[in-house]
Amino acid sequence: EPEVTQTPSHQVTQMGQEVILRCVPISNHLYFYWYRQILGQKVEFLVSFYNNEISEKSEIFDDQFSVERPDGSNFTLKIRSTKLEDSAMYFCASTPGTGNTEAFFGQGTRLTVV
């Protein structure tokens, strides 16, 4: 069964460093998303991406964050100058689009900023 895959599963980084989280969405899906979940809290939408550009973004997704799809398969989230409060589980998701909006989530990357 097709699935969304994310790497790495766990990333530890020092405060102020840049990190790149990687995702391979399901191959025929058109829309891609990043969400985050701070430990024990709800899942929060960060950004959606369609047709090689950002479609929607939340207030959380400020200039510290960027996304790109560099090679047609990977979908990346870059966090510049990480802060302690960026520690969270980051989930990538994709949907087929064209009327089917069921989101399929990857297994997540646990980011720990120390």
Added chain:
Amino acid sequence: ELKVEQNPLFLSMQEGKNYTIYCNYSTTSDRLYWYRQDPGKSLESLFVLLSNGAVKQEGRLMASLDTKARLSTLHITAAVHDLSATYFCAVLLVPGGGADGLTFGKGTHLIIQP
């Protein structure tokens, strides 16, 4: 701003009992999703409810949607320990808007005891 509220947030119940989790949302939407999350794991799609009056059942779980009341329910019948997890409802703001992110409730942490 779309708000999604779940209750209860925490539920401890015995095996064999029935219970209902409620999900209220604040603006018009006709797409509602239920997800299950096991500790440290990703989000597993349970149900996609696409219209008023939609009812879906899978095993001991049944979900329904009342778009006029802006309410969805997830009913658990004759609970078993394996259903212990956190259950999230999520709402898509724009019907058919494939690029819009989901707004999640805070989740219901369900523990089913023998």
